[in-house]
Amino acid sequence: MLRTAIERPDLISAECVETGENPELADKYDAQSVPLTVTNETFRQKGLLPEERFVLEMVYLKHAEQLLEEMQKNDPDMVPEVAGLAMAEGLTPAGEFDVVVAGAGPAGLTAAIYAERSGLKTLVLEKGVVGGQVILTPEVENYPGFKTVGGVQLMEMIASQARDYCEIHEGEGLDEIKIGKKIEVITAKGRYLAKSLVLATGASAKLLGVPGEAQLFGRGVSVCASCDGWAYKGKQVIMVGGGNTALTEALHLKNMDVGVTLVHRRDEFRAEKHLQNGIKKAGIEVIWDCGVEEFLGDETGLKGVRLKNLKTGELSELKVDGAFLAIGWNPNTEIPQQVGVTLDQWGYIKVDRNMRTNIPRIYACGDVIGGVQQIATAVGEGSTAALAVFEDISNPYWTKAE
Numbered sequence: 001m002l003r004t005a006i007e008r009p010d011l012i013s014a015e016c017v018e019t020g021e022n023p024e025l026a027d028k029y030d031a032q033s034v035p036l037t038v039t040n041e042t043f044r045q046k047g048l049l050p051e052e053r054f055v056l057e058m059v060y061l062k063h064a065e066q067l068l069e070e071m072q073k074n075d076p077d078m079v080p081e082v083a084g085l086a087m088a089e090g091l092t093p094a095g096e097f098d099v100v101v102a103g104a105g106p107a108g109l110t111a112a113i114y115a116e117r118s119g120l121k122t123l124v125l126e127k128g129v130v131g132g133q134v135i136l137t138p139e140v141e142n143y144p145g146f147k148t149v150g151g152v153q154l155m156e157m158i159a160s161q162a163r164d165y166c167e168i169h170e171g172e173g174l175d176e177i178k179i180g181k182k183i184e185v186i187t188a189k190g191r192y193l194a195k196s197l198v199l200a201t202g203a204s205a206k207l208l209g210v211p212g213e214a215q216l217f218g219r220g221v222s223v224c225a226s227c228d229g230w231a232y233k234g235k236q237v238i239m240v241g242g243g244n245t246a247l248t249e250a251l252h253l254k255n256m257d258v259g260v261t262l263v264h265r266r267d268e269f270r271a272e273k274h275l276q277n278g279i280k281k282a283g284i285e286v287i288w289d290c291g292v293e294e295f296l297g298d299e300t301g302l303k304g305v306r307l308k309n310l311k312t313g314e315l316s317e318l319k320v321d322g323a324f325l326a327i328g329w330n331p332n333t334e335i336p337q338q339v340g341v342t343l344d345q346w347g348y349i350k351v352d353r354n355m356r357t358n359i360p361r362i363y364a365c366g367d368v369i370g371g372v373q374q375i376a377t378a379v380g381e382g383s384t385a386a387l388a389v390f391e392d393i394s395n396p397y398w399t400k401a402e
């Protein structure tokens with residue numbers, strides 16, 4: 001859009017709004033951490049879309065799926081390769097690849113770089129936006145080669161390197177796997193055939209599952225302080241949790257001038273000592289031995305929380321404008337489980353030292369396999385997975401005699 005606005009200012013005028021600096025506009029358009037494009041005040045596109053799709057939707061002011069349906073009604077024989085519109089299930093496959101990588105965090109992007117550099121035609125599918133969890137991290141200070149680097153900046157560098165090699169489809173997640181002669185990878189937008197599949201789907205934030213949470217999610221309840229914290233400048237929030245993430249994010253909020261209180265169900269933190277010292281030094285209040293029983297609010301958003309002291313059973317209410325949850329992660333394994341990929345006792349995908357799962361031609365790497373869950377390990381495992389794919393495509397171990 002910016003390109004068209006620059007090239008044809010007579011036709012298109014565009015305005016980029018930084019939501020952190022313009023909270024009233026963010027409220028008006030209900031914009032959160034995901035990029036949002038509003039055209040002529042009527043048509044909304046959420047997330048980073050592939051360029052062809054974005055332009056097509058902007059031109060017709062219709063979502064691609066609706067457009068595809070209308071085009072097929074007019075011409076049932078049409079092969080919908082128009083503007084990157086993917087194939088619905090049952091139609092011709094949208095493409096054939098040596099490797100499809102699911103997930104564009106550090107593990108998936110590294111696997112893609114290594115796979116293409118091994119001569120394997122690679123596609124990366126990313127359910128959300130490129131970057132994975134690292135884009136939630138304001139500063140990374142333990143990735144070798146960089147004393148300190150912004151999470152977004154680091155991932156932009158890795159993604160730009162990966163884009164030089166292969167296609168990355170943002171906003172297109174892996175929805176289903178079918179195993180046949182080739183592996184069929186099915187998304188809401190397309191069906192791809194691949195010789196192998198690398199799962200680098202990371203982990204998702206755990207929720208509390210208490211009343212009010214689902215209704216107020218995105219309207220006061222959040223799992224990403226680095227994404228949504230700016231909206232609470234000068235306001236009061238709680239941070240729920242007692243691990244490294246909870247304490248890091250509480251410090252981050254305090255630094256943004258947000259009034260933050262930590263709520264923890266135990267009487268001591270699991271987080272590293274230096275973070276505990278940071279919390280004390282920053283004067284962040286801690287409510288010990290308490291869990292959230294209910295999120296209180298209405299259609300305008302969160303107004304408070306009901307807390308329960310887990311030792312005494314006493315209930316209390318606290319007025320807050322926001323509540324951030326940092327209580328752990330669930331590995332994203334739902335789809336591979338459907339084809340029998342084996343998990344370990346903690347629910348992470350089980351792999352051998354070459355990142356092979358129990359299903360031939362399916363590999364996994366990064367946070368989805370557990371371990372120490374760091375960027376450096378995700379990158380290492382991504383490269384190992386891609387090299388194993390190359391080795392196995394050249395010399396398939398599953399066809400050898402036992």
Ligand SMILES: Cc1cc2nc3c(=O)[nH]c(=O)nc-3n(C[C@H](O)[C@H](O)[C@H](O)COP(=O)(O)OP(=O)(O)OC[C@H]3O[C@@H](n4cnc5c(N)ncnc54)[C@H](O)[C@@H]3O)c2cc1C
Pocket residue numbers: 102103104105106107108125126127128129130131132133134136137139140141142143172173174175200201202203245332335365366367368373374375376378
């Ligand atoms: C707040 C915070 C701070 C951190 N700080 C550090 C740090 O300082 N240093 C450090 O080394 N590590 C840090 N980490 C950990 C680090 O971010 C992770 O270990 C790393 O991102 C794991 O990479 P990954 O590629 O395995 O998974 P992720 O980064 O989780 O990426 C997985 C990607 O897969 C996508 N996905 C999920 N399901 C699907 C699907 N079905 N189809 C397609 N795509 C899918 C997700 O949208 C996501 O983009 C931090 C994590 C957090 C949350």
